[in-house]
Amino acid sequence: MAATAYEVRARNLSAQSENRIHDDTVARRFGFRGALVPGVEVYAYACHAAVARWGRAWLEHGTAECRFQSPVYDGDLVAVEAAEAGDGLALTVRREEAVCATGRAALPPPGPLPDPAGWTWRAPPAGRPPASDESLAPGTLLGTAPLQVTPALAAEYLAGVGETDPLYAGAGLVHPGQVLRLCNQALTQNVVLGPWIHVGSQVRNLAAARVGGTLTARARITANGERKGHRIVDLDVLVVEGEGTPVAHVLHTAIWRPRQVA
Incomplete structure (x- = not known):
C-alpha cells in the first residue's frame, strides 16, 4: 500500500515554558533556526x-514508537506519512524534504495490564534540586502532581495540535499527545533543568484516557549516561487515571544536558 499523508501546521505550544529550547533566542544559540516545537x-x-x-x-x-531526528519549527507545514509495514504502519514526519521523526505504530491484541504497584508514585518535591547525575541517578522515583483534564483543557490541546478527528470530542477522550506530556512533566516537576530536548519514546497504550479524569505519571529512572557528548536520561513511566487505572506505559528518553551546555 502506498504511503498516505496528513498535513498539519506545527505550533510551538511551549514558548512560555521553563524549557528555553522552545525560545527563539536560546534555540539559536544552540544552532537551531528558532524555537523547537516539542517532541x-x-x-x-x-x-x-x-x-x-x-x-x-x-x-x-x-x-507506537517515535524517534526525533531534526527540528520542527513553529509555523512549519509538516506532513505525516504512513505506509503499511508488516502488521503495522511505518511513520515519517517531514517538513519539506527534511525527515523530522520516524517511527512505527501497531495494534497488537490486548495483553495483561501492568500492575500499578510496580511503579511507586512520589509527589514532586516542594523545592526541586538542580538536574544532575545525583538527582537523576538510575533507580530514582519521580511522580507528577495530579492533572485534571477538563473539557476546556482537552479542547485547547486539540486546537493546539490541529487535530480535527471527531473521535476525541465526540467520545470525550484525551489526545495521546496530552498523555505523553506527563512523561516530560515527570522530569520538569522533579528537577530544575536548563534547555533540554526530548529525543524519543516507546508507547504502549493501555486505555483511552477520559476527559474529566485525573492523570498522574509514576516514573523511575532506568539509565543516565553520555552519548555523543550529551547527558541522556531514560525513564520508565506508567501514566494512570484516577486511583490507578493504567493508561499508558512509556519508555521515554531525553537529553537533559546538551553538549552545548557542557
Whole structure:
C-alpha cells in the first residue's frame, strides 16, 4: 500500500515554558533556526495516522514508537506519512524534504495490564534540586502532581495540535499527545533543568484516557549516561487515571544536558 499523508501546521505550544529550547533566542544559540516545537507535539501529529487507521482501539491497546531526528519549527507545514509495514504502519514526519521523526505504530491484541504497584508514585518535591547525575541517578522515583483534564483543557490541546478527528470530542477522550506530556512533566516537576530536548519514546497504550479524569505519571529512572557528548536520561513511566487505572506505559528518553551546555 502506498504511503498516505496528513498535513498539519506545527505550533510551538511551549514558548512560555521553563524549557528555553522552545525560545527563539536560546534555540539559536544552540544552532537551531528558532524555537523547537516539542517532541510530544510532533508525536501527537504522528498519532493522527494511527487513529485514522484503527480508531478508538488504538487508543485502548495500540503501540507506537517515535524517534526525533531534526527540528520542527513553529509555523512549519509538516506532513505525516504512513505506509503499511508488516502488521503495522511505518511513520515519517517531514517538513519539506527534511525527515523530522520516524517511527512505527501497531495494534497488537490486548495483553495483561501492568500492575500499578510496580511503579511507586512520589509527589514532586516542594523545592526541586538542580538536574544532575545525583538527582537523576538510575533507580530514582519521580511522580507528577495530579492533572485534571477538563473539557476546556482537552479542547485547547486539540486546537493546539490541529487535530480535527471527531473521535476525541465526540467520545470525550484525551489526545495521546496530552498523555505523553506527563512523561516530560515527570522530569520538569522533579528537577530544575536548563534547555533540554526530548529525543524519543516507546508507547504502549493501555486505555483511552477520559476527559474529566485525573492523570498522574509514576516514573523511575532506568539509565543516565553520555552519548555523543550529551547527558541522556531514560525513564520508565506508567501514566494512570484516577486511583490507578493504567493508561499508558512509556519508555521515554531525553537529553537533559546538551553538549552545548557542557
